Amino acid sequence: MIALSILCKAYAATLLEHRFAALALWAAGMACDWVWMRRDAAERGASFSPGAQGLRLLGFQAAAALFALTAAALVSWTELRWKTGIPTLAAAAAAILRAFGVSVSAFRGDLFLNTMAGPLRFHASLDHLGLALPAAFLAAAACLLWWRKPSLGAALRPLVPAAALLLLLAITRYVVSISLFLGTCDFVDYETEELPISPFYRKPAVWLSFLPFLLACLPLWQRLLAGGHTGPTPPRKTSRPLKIRTVSLAGAGLFALCLLALWPPRGELKQGRILINTYHTLWSRTDRPYDRNWYGADSGYNYACLKEWLSRFYEVKEWGRRLTPEALADVDVLIVYLPSRAFTAEEVRAVRAFVRRGGGLLVMGDHTNVFGSNSNLNPLCAGFGFEFRNDVLFDLDEDFFQLWDAPPLRNSVVHGISFFKFRGPASIRPLSWFARPVMTIGHSKSFRATYSVNNFYPPPRDRPAMKTGRFAVSVSARFGRGRVLAFGDTTVFSNFEIFYPGKCEWLLNAADWLNHRDGPWTAFLQRAALLAAAALLAGLLATFRSPRAWLIWVGTGLAAFHLARLAALVAEDRREAFPQPIRPTRLLYFAVDPEDPIYRLRAFTSDTPYDQRYDVFIQWALRTGTFSGFYPIRGEPPELYRALAGAKHVVSALGFIVHNTNEWKRLRPLCTDRSVPRDRMLLMFSRSIGWSWLRRELESAGLVTNAVDWARIRAAWPSGSAMTLSGDKRLLLIFSAERFSDQKMGFTEKVHPTPAQRALYEQEFALINALFGAAPSRISSNLGGRAAATARSPDRAVSARAARPAGPATQKTNTPPARKPSR
Numbered sequence: 001m002i003a004l005s006i007l008c009k010a011y012a013a014t015l016l017e018h019r020f021a022a023l024a025l026w027a028a029g030m031a032c033d034w035v036w037m038r039r040d041a042a043e044r045g046a047s048f049s050p051g052a053q054g055l056r057l058l059g060f061q062a063a064a065a066l067f068a069l070t071a072a073a074l075v076s077w078t079e080l081r082w083k084t085g086i087p088t089l090a091a092a093a094a095a096i097l098r099a100f101g102v103s104v105s106a107f108r109g110d111l112f113l114n115t116m117a118g119p120l121r122f123h124a125s126l127d128h129l130g131l132a133l134p135a136a137f138l139a140a141a142a143c144l145l146w147w148r149k150p151s152l153g154a155a156l157r158p159l160v161p162a163a164a165l166l167l168l169l170a171i172t173r174y175v176v177s178i179s180l181f182l183g184t185c186d187f188v189d190y191e192t193e194e195l196p197i198s199p200f201y202r203k204p205a206v207w208l209s210f211l212p213f214l215l216a217c218l219p220l221w222q223r224l225l226a227g228g229h230t231g232p233t234p235p236r237k238t239s240r241p242l243k244i245r246t247v248s249l250a251g252a253g254l255f256a257l258c259l260l261a262l263w264p265p266r267g268e269l270k271q272g273r274i275l276i277n278t279y280h281t282l283w284s285r286t287d288r289p290y291d292r293n294w295y296g297a298d299s300g301y302n303y304a305c306l307k308e309w310l311s312r313f314y315e316v317k318e319w320g321r322r323l324t325p326e327a328l329a330d331v332d333v334l335i336v337y338l339p340s341r342a343f344t345a346e347e348v349r350a351v352r353a354f355v356r357r358g359g360g361l362l363v364m365g366d367h368t369n370v371f372g373s374n375s376n377l378n379p380l381c382a383g384f385g386f387e388f389r390n391d392v393l394f395d396l397d398e399d400f401f402q403l404w405d406a407p408p409l410r411n412s413v414v415h416g417i418s419f420f421k422f423r424g425p426a427s428i429r430p431l432s433w434f435a436r437p438v439m440t441i442g443h444s445k446s447f448r449a450t451y452s453v454n455n456f457y458p459p460p461r462d463r464p465a466m467k468t469g470r471f472a473v474s475v476s477a478r479f480g481r482g483r484v485l486a487f488g489d490t491t492v493f494s495n496f497e498i499f500y501p502g503k504c505e506w507l508l509n510a511a512d513w514l515n516h517r518d519g520p521w522t523a524f525l526q527r528a529a530l531l532a533a534a535a536l537l538a539g540l541l542a543t544f545r546s547p548r549a550w551l552i553w554v555g556t557g558l559a560a561f562h563l564a565r566l567a568a569l570v571a572e573d574r575r576e577a578f579p580q581p582i583r584p585t586r587l588l589y590f591a592v593d594p595e596d597p598i599y600r601l602r603a604f605t606s607d608t609p610y611d612q613r614y615d616v617f618i619q620w621a622l623r624t625g626t627f628s629g630f631y632p633i634r635g636e637p638p639e640l641y642r643a644l645a646g647a648k649h650v651v652s653a654l655g656f657i658v659h660n661t662n663e664w665k666r667l668r669p670l671c672t673d674r675s676v677p678r679d680r681m682l683l684m685f686s687r688s689i690g691w692s693w694l695r696r697e698l699e700s701a702g703l704v705t706n707a708v709d710w711a712r713i714r715a716a717w718p719s720g721s722a723m724t725l726s727g728d729k730r731l732l733l734i735f736s737a738e739r740f741s742d743q744k745m746g747f748t749e750k751v752h753p754t755p756a757q758r759a760l761y762e763q764e765f766a767l768i769n770a771l772f773g774a775a776p777s778r779i780s781s782n783l784g785g786r787a788a789a790t791a792r793s794p795d796r797a798v799s800a801r802a803a804r805p806a807g808p809a810t811q812k813t814n815t816p817p818a819r820k821p822s823r
Contacts, residue, residue, distance in 0.1 A: 338364065
């Protein structure tokens with residue numbers, strides 16, 4: 001019963017993402033504890049008091065949960081940082097395979113075998129070993145031994161053979177998995193390029209493959225855990241008794257020290273002067289605006305919108321020469337992205353000195369180490385405790401896609417983000433204990449780049465040597481008084497991707513966090529507090545040398561650490577706010593259902609026909625100086641929109657694209673919700689919607705109320721546009737919305753438009769400018785002729801276009817491109 005209880009607890013601690021299964025397993029383990037406690041009391045002839053024993057049982061459950069969860073988290077933290085092969089593990093696995101007659105060799109943490117599928121290399125790393133489950137098992141066993149054994153020696157001695165046995169089982173399970181995989185290769189067609197290795201690396205498969213070995217060793221576990229004295233005993237008389245007051249005071253001291261060590265200081269606000277380093281980036285630009293005249297792949301695959309977005313909130317400049325101390329003297333935040341030129345030693349020293357005195361540094365690499373960007377960043381990053389890997393991450397199930405879901409409590413950099421979609425990022429390896437992973441993604445595999453193809457992506461085929469597990473894709477660090485933030489996927493901030501959920505929020509959060517400097521003694525005090533907490537706990541363990549006392553003190557220390565971490569996260573989550581714009585800003589957010597197959601905001605691609613999709617229309621709003629985005633009608637509302645809508649310098653609008661009447665039923669509650677701030681509203685209706693239904697719904701929603709507006713709308717229907725005005729509020733209605741679908745607009749952002757498509761684009765630009773009124777000064781300088789008249793007299797321009805269709809149905813359009821990665 002004792003061994004079965006520990007086994008249930010270990011599985012529960014490592015299956016937290018499956019809440020019901022974890023709770024059921026923990027309840028089963030708790031029931032086993034209750035049974036053996038009753039049996040033990042009966043064997044000793046002692047009375048069994050359900051009340052007293054129940055309290056003891058609950059205390060043991062709390063301690064076991066702390067021990068097991070901390071052990072599993074520590075192994076996960078180690079796996080995140082150490083993805084390289086382990087030579088000792090490879091040698092041990094090779095020895096076991098040779099004992100069974102398998103021809104194998106080991107070299108630098110890898111196994112090499114000749115198989116029917118050809119020569120194969122297996123990566124022997126911590127991820128493949130799956131040590132989280134054995135670690136949780138050992139931690140729960142240690143908790144049990146310290147609770148039950150009469151002396152410290154008796155409690156510690158069984159842990160050594162238990163740890164050795166668990167390690168042997170982990171290596172044996174890994175070897176058996178390799179053997180099973182080799183067996184499956186015999187059933188793979190010769191022409192097949194992908195081998196079925198992925199199932200053996202998935203977490204459920206790893207946990208299930210451990211189960212037979214652990215169950216087979218149950219008698220041995222029972223002997224190790226229950227040998228000698230049985231039953232919970234009071235502390236030895238020679239040990240100093242523990243008092244509640246002593247434990248409370250020590251726990252409070254540990255909590256205070258841990259809170260000081262983990263507290264995220266807000267820091268001193270700086271002036272917000274951002275410098276973008278463009279000298280080292282030769283292939284991706286920010287100087288040419290994303291306007292109405294530049295089209296093609298190059299116009300979308302650059303970072304002009306990133307610069308424009310940040311310039312609405314900060315003073316942003318570019319620097320086209322080498323970095324020097326003089327160039328960084330009046331800078332608060334330095335942005336370095338995709339360097340194709342290497343940094344000199346003098347530049348590295350200048351940047352480190354800049355950060356040490358309080359500067360903020362944002363470094364952004366990319367998948368596939370394109371043009372050596374990650375390799376050029378690493379000399380700059382090594383001094384801050386992390387480095388970029390020269391790889392690209394894929395999901396184990398869906399290629400070219402990773403989705404990050406925000407935890408309940410979020411740090412400063414991911415404030416206001418509910419989910420974030422990547423496009424195959426590079427992973428970042430933390431090198432220091434003080435480098436903090438900001439965003440991590442699991443269920444992933446890592447490959448190096450392949451430069452023989454035009455987009456540098458390697459084929460995402462499963463292979464035995466691939467690295468798997470959880471990877472860091474964003475890491476933060478503190479250095480001196482300054483701060484450093486790294487990100488591994490700049491593609492998501494390019495013009496064709498920046499309007500998707502989470503992108504603009506991340507950039508604002510990053511700039512705001514880096515625009516603060518720490519106090520001169522912050523780092524010293526935090527690290528001193530961490531050392532003091534460790535010294536206090538070590539002193540307590542040395543003073544009270546009984547297994548029950550060790551259980552109490554280690555449990556108190558872990559509880560203090562986790563409570564302090566929780567308090568720091570709560571404080572960081574609740575105090576964060578987005579910076580306010582300092583220049584005129586236009587926001588146009590489209591209300592969507594995140595799970596709608598038309599948009600599929602949480603997926604990589606959509607199978608919806610192009611004549612029902614409006615991605616290009618939404619993206620093209622950026623060309624007018626309007627920042628577009630999405631407003632999910634399910635889940636968390638976008639905090640960025642709610643924070644900025646109605647703020648000074650901001651004009652906000654909500655857009656609704658209505659494909660059919662059922663979709664309107666889902667969108668209408670948001671459309672009529674007066675608590676959602678908006679200055680403008682855009683309604684686009686499909687040609688399939690009839691006039692009677694349209695009028696009834698607009699009237700019942702209270703969107704159109706007077707006869708003049710109805711006359712204007714009726715004249716524009718069924719293929720025009722009309723606008724109604726009510727004070728400073730505007731409602732723009734577009735009928736036959738399919739004329740602005742991706743099929744008509746050119747399918748993708750890479751389009752080189754035909755004259756008919758250019759005319760269609762001008763209609764969209766005129767409508768958006770009419771919705772917002774006069775265009776911002778940057779855009780006004782690029783307007784001319786008819787479009788300029790639109791900006792000056794929006795109502796007349798829109799009504800003039802109301803009766804004119806977008807163009808003949810047989811107009812020439814580009815051929816739909818194949819769905820493939822951006823590069």
